[in-house]
Amino acid sequence: MSEYVGFDLAFRSLSLEAAAELRVSSIFEATGSGKGLALLFDALLRTEYAERIVLPSGFAYIKRKGTGLRVAMKMSTGNAKAATSFAGVAAQTTLGMATTNYKIEGVALSEQVIGALLDIPISGQLSEQTFRGIQVALSERLPEYLESNEIRLGEYSEPASVDLDRPGERARSINYAMSMIARRTSLTATLANLPPTISRETVLVTYARFTGSVDTGSKRRPSPTDAEAANLWLSTGSLGT
């Protein structure tokens, strides 16, 4: 028991392509790169063991040892927004904005144990009823099981952060936004004339930090103080603080 160093209640989202490549659940196998999202909710105890593995495709995962439940969901997004919580997935599915299939997988738990934790099928389509069933399994049955049984260890994989970062491209977009702020160009005008190589989102964030506004319809020009700060950054790399 002392091997456990902690637990995770984590909600993750990744592309279907990444989920299939990383084999985080059989529900994503043969998914291809179709439209939609792969979602994982983990309630897992873990040990210190961790091994980072990078696949030839560039995707990476961490092999861990632990025990618990993983709810894997394949969400066909349609008009849905990117979900950031299990409740958000359920809400969009209930409203018909998305179709979501789920599969409950155990780590170091036998199918018999998983069956005993669930009042619902181990896999199927997410609905109000199955969402409630998953909630009961996680907040009532799993705690009972953890307290009254000897826990064994099994291996599982966790999607790892890969270096998707492109600092040069981001820096270029920040540089562009700063030069526009220095000229007191409104956010609306800047976005309307954005060169194709410049990231709209980065420009938006940079304006938000300097002018305090993310109103893309606003024609308000950056203040002289904001322009002065941007000019200082352009010529010295600092904001003078």
Added chain:
Amino acid sequence: MAGEFPIDPSLDELGRIRALVPLLGNAARPVPLPALDGAWDIDFDARNRSSEVSAKLGVSALLATESRVNRTTAIWDALVGKRAILDSPAPDTVIYETFWGIGLRILLTFRSTDVSLDASIAVVAATAEVHSLEVQYEIRSIGLGPRELAFILRRLPPLGRFDMTSYTVLETARQSLKESLMTGLNDPNAAQRLRPALIKMAATPFTNELDEAAEFRFTMQGIAAGLGLAATLARASGNAGAGAWKSIRPKSVDKIYRDLVGGEGPPDSKARTTARQWLNPS
């Protein structure tokens, strides 16, 4: 000094902080846990970090739905343990303080443009409640086992949204955890459960996005002007005016320069044109 960073407490077989090994190598060692004397330190703070840095530290999970550029992760700790501080750090020491603890870590990730970067957890909850802010919400524990996971699963809303209700439940759970964790640490085996959860570094291996962009701009200006690497680096030390380009790191400039020019220069006309276009995109 570069500030305090929550980290993934996982250590590799050499006792190094796993998430920092790619950035710091052998310097990724926590300050060793001092002898325990029964007096405990508490860390119940919230710290906001860019999600990109938070992911690099192994603290927050992967969120692939949107670019990480516009994401902030609030790391809300409820930890008890022992703070270890180096008395006389060697000149090349990077990690000079480590908080060894057990407890709960709550992670809230949201769009940076929706909430002020230094917003408190209560403000994030209130914004989520009033303006339907989407918050990715995770709970992680450090040094806790099955009994505590069962406790948390029963009381907390792991599947729910983060709003004022879940904020209140979480805050109550955090406070009640403080007493039980401190009692638990009186167990003679307590030291075995403590994990490195927070570190302070003399020099951060991360830059903020503005400083990083400044390094690119500075280097591109040098290349566009036809300067060699040495002349570009010399610009940073003094003759551009007091305080100018003080945030740039020579090592980063060196890398950016070599990536574009292919050596120490001077740059050819193609590299100069690329640098000019970088500075003035059209």
